[in-house]
Amino acid sequence: MDSNHGWPEPIIRVQSLSESGTETIPTRYIKPPSDRPSIAANSSPLSIPVIDMSAMSREEMASAMSAACREWGFFQVVNHGVRPELVRHAREIWRRFFHLPMEEKQRYANSPTTYEGYGSRLGVEKGACLDWGDYYFLHVLPSSLKNHEKWPALPPDLRDITDEYTRELLNLCGRVMEAMSIGLGLDPTRLQESFGGAEVGACLRVNYYPKCPQPDLTLGLSSHSDPGGMTVLLVDDRVRGLQVRKGSDWVTVEPILDAFILNVGDQIQSLFPCFQVLSNAIYKSVEHRVMVNAANERLSMALFYNPKADLPLSPIQELITPDRPALYKPMSFNEYRLYIRQRGPRGKSQVESLKTSQ
Numbered sequence: 587m588d589s590n591h592g593w594p595e596p597i598i599r600v601q602s603l604s605e606s607g608t609e610t611i612p613t614r615y616i617k618p619p620s621d622r623p624s625i626a627a628n629s630s631p632l633s634i635p636v637i638d639m640s641a642m643s644r645e646e647m648a649s650a651m652s653a654a655c656r657e658w659g660f661f662q663v664v665n666h667g668v669r670p671e672l673v674r675h676a677r678e679i680w681r682r683f684f685h686l687p688m689e690e691k692q693r694y695a696n697s698p699t700t701y702e703g704y705g706s707r708l709g710v711e712k713g714a715c716l717d718w719g720d721y722y723f724l725h726v727l728p729s730s731l732k733n734h735e736k737w738p739a740l741p742p743d744l745r746d747i748t749d750e751y752t753r754e755l756l757n758l759c760g761r762v763m764e765a766m767s768i769g770l771g772l773d774p775t776r777l778q779e780s781f782g783g784a785e786v787g788a789c790l791r792v793n794y795y796p797k798c799p800q801p802d803l804t805l806g807l808s809s810h811s812d813p814g815g816m817t818v819l820l821v822d823d824r825v826r827g828l829q830v831r832k833g834s835d836w837v838t839v840e841p842i843l844d845a846f847i848l849n850v851g852d853q854i855q856s857l858f859p860c861f862q863v864l865s866n867a868i869y870k871s872v873e874h875r876v877m878v879n880a881a882n883e884r885l886s887m888a889l890f891y892n893p894k895a896d897l898p899l900s901p902i903q904e905l906i907t908p909d910r911p912a913l914y915k916p917m918s919f920n921e922y923r924l925y926i927r928q929r930g931p932r933g934k935s936q937v938e939s940l941k942t943s944q
């Protein structure tokens with residue numbers, strides 16, 4: 587393997603740039619003015635729905651989640667049944683990983699073929715504009731892809747804690763998938779089945795956004811929709827950063843202690859046929875992005891819950907009618923992911939570009 591591990595140019599760790607004490611960011615990280623986080627857009631008084639999972643019947647929860655998936659593509663859950671100590675421990679141990687010496691982290695430097703390991707960019711286009719963040723990406727499911735050797739060996743209990751954390755989150759995903767099915771008037775297991783039943787995939791991406799001397803000029807993660815099925819995101823409890831697209835506005839998500847943020851990915855959106863009026867008819871994968879800041883670093887953990895990788899996903903038959911035909915051609919998540927990874931984050935253009943002719 588070449589010294590760049592298959593990347594088109596040498597990889598620079600954003601953390602190293604940040605710790606160098608530079609007062610100006612390299613031009614590679616400067617976004618065009620229209621993409622910069624403007625102060626005005628942050629003042630939207632709206633917020634994504636918050637759903638208390640302990641306070642509702644199955645049907646109430648289904649209709650609350652379903653409404654949130656249609657209107658926002660995003661919601662937060664509280665009292666979700668995952669122990670707060672575990673949630674805090676997982677976040678803390680990953681923070682400790684990013685604070686280990688650089689040589690230790692470099693042992694896991696990733697390549698664009700699998701993305702597994704320690705990374706600092708998405709997309710392989712030479713000279714592309716870069717985001718102000720490093721990450722660690724690993725596989726959780728299927729078990730044939732999960733490989734503890736590719737997970738950090740330090741801190742010593744990181745692997746065990748991450749195992750327990752992801753197990754609990756997979757369980758939560760199962761419950762949410764059920765509610766989302768019921769909310770469409772489908773059999774509770776329908777969405778899960780269309781994802782390949784017990785053969786679903788899951789990966790974890792831990793994002794580390796170092797302090798940035800010029801946060802107004804860049805983003806920690808450019809606007810994108812998540813390519814997978816559904817995402818369970820744990821954000822930093824102290825530092826804001828995530829913004830969700832609502833029409834032409836960006837809504838900043840207020841962190842709630844021990845809550846999870848859930849959002850619909852492109853694979854769920856692609857299960858829907860062509861509704862005349864798209865808004866509020868389908869579960870939407872909505873664009874989001876991450877702001878960075880000068881005073882604090884920020885850590886987030888995204889669990890991506892995905893369909894079985896080689897299963898061609900076609901729209902849910904029960905939702906298709908003569909005047910509501912299929913909108914996307916069947917494509918497997920593997921094919922889709924390959925397409926995305928070559929291009930890096932690009933708002934919603936990726937899923938839109940795969941529509942059939944309507």
Ligand code: OGA
Pocket residue numbers: 791793807812819821827828874875876886887888
């Ligand atoms: C992601 C993502 C948001 C965040 O990893 O896909 O959108 O707050 N992360 O880090």
Ligand code: NI
Pocket residue numbers: 810811812874
């Ligand atoms: Ni995302």
